[in-house]
Amino acid sequence: MSGNTITRPAPPTTAAVAAVPAGAADRPLAQSRAARELSLKRSELDLAVHLGCVRTVPDEGGGGRRVARSEIDRLRAEEGFPQTLRARVQAVGSKDAAAILEVAPTRFVRLARLGLVTPVKFYLNRYRAVVWLYLADEVRRFAADENNAPWLTGRLPQELRTQLDDGLDLRPRNWRGRHLGFLLRQAEDPWARAAAPASLLDPVHLAEIVRDPYERAHLNRHRPPRTDQGPTDSPAARLTGTIMTADDPDEIEWLRADLRQALVEARAHRLAPRPRRKEPAPRPARNVKRPANRPETPGPASEKRHGLLGWLTRRHP
Template sequence: MSGNTITKLDGLTYTPSRAARELGLKRREFDLAVNLGRIRTVPDEGGGGRRVAHAEIERLRSEDGFPEALLERVRSVSTGEAAGLMGVTGDRFTRLARVGLVVPVAFYLNRYRTLVWLYLADEIRHFAADEQNAPLLKGRSLPEGVRAQLEGGLDLRARNWRGRHLGFLLRRAEDPWQRAGALAALLDPVQIAEIVKDPYERAHVNRFRPGPPTHGTPGSPAAQLAERIMTADDPDEISWLRADLAQALDEARAHRPAPRPAPRAERPAELGHVHPAEHLAAPRHAHARTNAPEPERPRGLLGWLRRRSS
């Protein structure tokens, strides 16, 4: 391969769909790999989102065990599969997940409209292999502290998923406004309006506010579920999200003010200025006409200024 060919390949980038095909991944697996930092992306110079460099594709292909090793690192499993990997019953695994000892990485609504949480198989194996977790996996019952939390109705799965998802969003944020948008993604519009009172700043934050992961068509039960899970509902969680959003907003203002319309005094059209296109539309021989009547003097502020200077 010539040096020129290598140089061209080094500068080549792929869309996410093409990169997923090059790596033998489904799009869902590819997106999860990007979120987890397994696949590095670069900005699209044309403003079309993130892309994957050819060099990154080659790096992944050169790793030992490719593609099976990469697929295993991003494999997600349901509750039943996770329980099997951990060597416990499905009921015990659900209890461990409810108290936050294992954290979901994704979710979906199945055909029976039941919420299904997904977990990283790699994390489940590491949890089961840790000797410190043996009391949680063996024995007839869970430790007393865990049982007390469960009896109180604790279920941290949605909140822990939001925390993890926020980490994914913040990892992709490239400036303070995008970080503010990521934090706002977990708050409802009323909460955002209370923190971001300026309408132009609020519009700019909403521009960078990601929606829920795609689950069904807008308005469908799956989409409504995704929106509900995406929105913080715990008072403590809402409190720290509001505080973090306020801080991110201060940093964003210092970094670059939100765009807003120019003040009225700076709009030349309102002072009687002729649009440049009108000059271009005039015939080129207009200035050669010596018998043309003198144009009417301009009125208003601009006319007064011209008469004053003559």
């Protein structure tokens, strides 16, 4: 039996239906459950969401994004499911991509470094080397385009070979551009949209654009999670952070301009929260002088004084 065969579950019994809470069938599914429903590995579903092939909705409970049942039904109704969906998210390394193009792996890597093919994801292997992955479908389209035939045969132009020898590598920049598109598609709040380009700038450039510390803190709260491996100060995390931070002057200027515009829209939508000012403590009441004509309140001392005056003025027999 093929591994792609889908076994249809038996109809639920009356008791089982009664046990399901009302409206449970319409609730969005967790991504792990959605992957099973779509016959995808979890990594394949993550990539499908990244590419916009599978639409997600926010989890009302704050537990991450989910997949609506209607989206599952839409994808399952497509012709050729699940093979067509899996083909759209098939990611291959340099060796398999070179085989699709029928070129040597070293030549494919040079083409990717020139920016002719854009990576879709990356990971670090056990030697902390960066492994780039590419969409097999995009590689096939590149091979099918007759205009790309000169890139697959013959020598590269001398100018490009010189740039490659000098260390030109556009893979990180092209991946960041693709990743930014994913972040913007997922953002549902103007501050989250502003946090997308902000997440690709280093702290120095970010502080130059966003001078208000409360706005920077608000952007950090909307900052998308990074795929760092290991502790924050580990070599793997530092390497991943380098890939996820813009370093090309043109790219940095473009992100800065994008962030400025996004901030204008975010501020118009809602100002960043600030701590409430402490109310000043009430001042102590000042001593109030009694009016001169106010009669003295009777008390033990005044009663004693009046009694003495009466005794002195009393006539003795």
